[in-house]
Amino acid sequence: MKRTHLSKLKPGKTVMVQGWVDTIRDQKSIMFLVLRDREAKVQVTILKNKMPEIAEKLEGILTDSTLKIIGKVVAAPQVKLGGIEIIPASVEVTSSAKVAPIDEKSSVDLLMDYRWIDLRDENKRAVFQVQTEILAAMRDYFVKNKFIEIMTPKITGQGTEGGAEVFEVKYYDRKAYLTQSPQLFKQMAISSGFEKVFEIGACYRAEKSYTSRHATEFFALDVELGFVEDGHCPMNCEEEMLKYVLGRVAKNCKGLLEQLGVEIHLPTGPFPRVTLLDSYKLLEDERGYIVSKAAKGDLDPEAERLLCEISREKWNSDFIFITNFPSSARPFYVMRLNDNQKITQGFDLLYKGVEITSGGQREHRPDHLRANLVDKGMNPDDMQFYIDFFEYGCPPHGGFALGIARFVARMLDLPNVRESTFLFRGPDRISP
């Protein structure tokens, strides 16, 4: 007999259902049990005298055990749960649960130790149902626009982007590293003539960051476009993509968003694009806020928060691009302006108070790359493997990366990326 999902039950039918024991009300002569599957719940009513075998099987059963039930669906107007109940003919306990080791009072750490039980909360699961639609919409956008999907290696033998914070892997008799991002490889794909590429994959950062927006392993959307004119080309692409994604999620995830109490504010106009210097001025003029000295050349978290507030007020946009970051605050591979080597084609995208993207046009000319490395106090020879990607011809190109967990957390107003990460990885957490 084929399983009937609980959302499809109709009175009068004999069905086989499977699900979790949600609640149990065990009385002298009757037992009420609510069974749930992912989409719905139903009451199962056991008359103990009439069904002694079934009653015996269910004696002492705990919530979150799983059952397979064959029985008849009958109309039961008194039952609040859809006005129906199941009268079972046979019951099989497919899994016996022990008492759950966590409840709503458990510490964050204990909840993470038992993440698989924590995720049984339908609101926590809903995050990943919405995320499924977000990822699908992103990929659809790129596939429709003829991007090639690439799956780049996460293990690499060569130094990565020049940063120090990489995880080392024992690779047979030698050392390898986990990549911080597909940056170098997606640029390589442009050099291969792929023209437009995307990937959603894992990134690794061996930082000791304990914030609400950092993880040692996270998943990012990486995009790279060939034959761009400047940093605005990847911004145009990202903006168009995000508008498509937001529109689709608002449309296809209505129920889940309602369940989570989230409303998606659909952009009505272009995302504002403000240079970093203008953003400093905006912060001072509109909020009297002066970016901390330590962050000069960049933004601090409070500045990001305020700029998004201002963007919403002035331009009705949850998003705001910050452009023209100084070369001192950007990696060597970001292209600098022709007429001002101190300013780059690099940008960030802020969304609801948090940076979710870095991007820009890349420097694709080997001599300029070497000069940038020297300018950064690095040895160009150490990055020759990367400069090589551009020695045999490579179109001007640019792109961006967007952290999935950050984006999902912002969209769903979650306070921490841990909540939009299936299994969080941090400096002190590598299990389960």
Place this chain on the structure above:
Amino acid sequence: MKRTHLSKLKPGKTVMVQGWVDTIRDQKSIMFLVLRDREAKVQVTILKNKMPEIAEKLEGILTDSTLKIIGKVVAAPQVKLGGIEIIPASVEVTSSAKVAPIDEKSSVDLLMDYRWIDLRDENKRAVFQVQTEILAAMRDYFVKNKFIEIMTPKITGQGTEGGAEVFEVKYYDRKAYLTQSPQLFKQMAISSGFEKVFEIGACYRAEKSYTSRHATEFFALDVELGFVEDGHCPMNCEEEMLKYVLGRVAKNCKGLLEQLGVEIHLPTGPFPRVTLLDSYKLLEDERGYIVSKAAKGDLDPEAERLLCEISREKWNSDFIFITNFPSSARPFYVMRLNDNQKITQGFDLLYKGVEITSGGQREHRPDHLRANLVDKGMNPDDMQFYIDFFEYGCPPHGGFALGIARFVARMLDLPNVRESTFLFRGPDRISP
């Protein structure tokens, strides 16, 4: 001025085009240059006397350099390439190529050293264009069928599936490992009530295998289904998904498949399902082939090849499921038959001569898992972190994994997974 793609050129228009120098024919008073982008090529004609500045810029330029050209498209019936040519008004060399270090005579190893140049071959790129459609079709199938996409960690602190062949990661002050597959985590999602999940992600095997079908890093589709009845449920899911994928690729990638000289044989009936013992009999009866002693309890590569030949002949199917593998040849977590502990609900799927999938129903009952571990000579306490996933209730479940590069290589008749892998990783290869 916005870029016009070379496939969209119309005589009479002034356009800006960007692309690669494909060929150069430099004569005394005239220079013919073919420019290519991802989709098309066009001839650019430079009359040296009339355009001395442009001629000077292009003097000595090598193929695979990139150009940005503004010019007029004119009808030129004598030009084989579409009957048009571009008469440039201005040319910018956006990237100057050096002489390529590889050609068609280069060794496989040298080609891999310069993979980004190797991939400029339009047939090699086409593999990834088809792969993009394959991945999109797979995900569409799962999203339409209400699976939740999960992105599971590739770094784990706990031993993985009990196998020894894992890569070790230096994780701050302790040891971590790269996961061999999302097996344990996708089962965890079932225990979380996600009911149906999928992931396309990276897997790591620290084996020293040098074959045409192994890599140390590869990408796999992983699927897990809750509330299954037996191993046939995941087989049904995989079969339906693959039929959808093949149909879509045949329809949407016509041009690319033609270019590659590949015809996709669409399945007309169900994929045959043959028990391992019956497959031995089939091999003996139909081909006089006896599986090598070493492979008893499993198949050897020659047996896989022959079974697919037989499947095509007898059932008109490129696919064949082999079922009922013995428990001795399957991991501890595969469910065994109720009435025969020596036989499991585990299966393989073969496609055009090669195993592309392992799957099965999983053992979700803690006491049975412990017994299986003891039977395998393992210590159940070492796997308690995993058994814990099932202690607090977990539906019966099953699933499968399919190696993407293997599947793509089979579909496109490529001899080696290296050719369907963007950047191959093997025991001796971690660059570029």
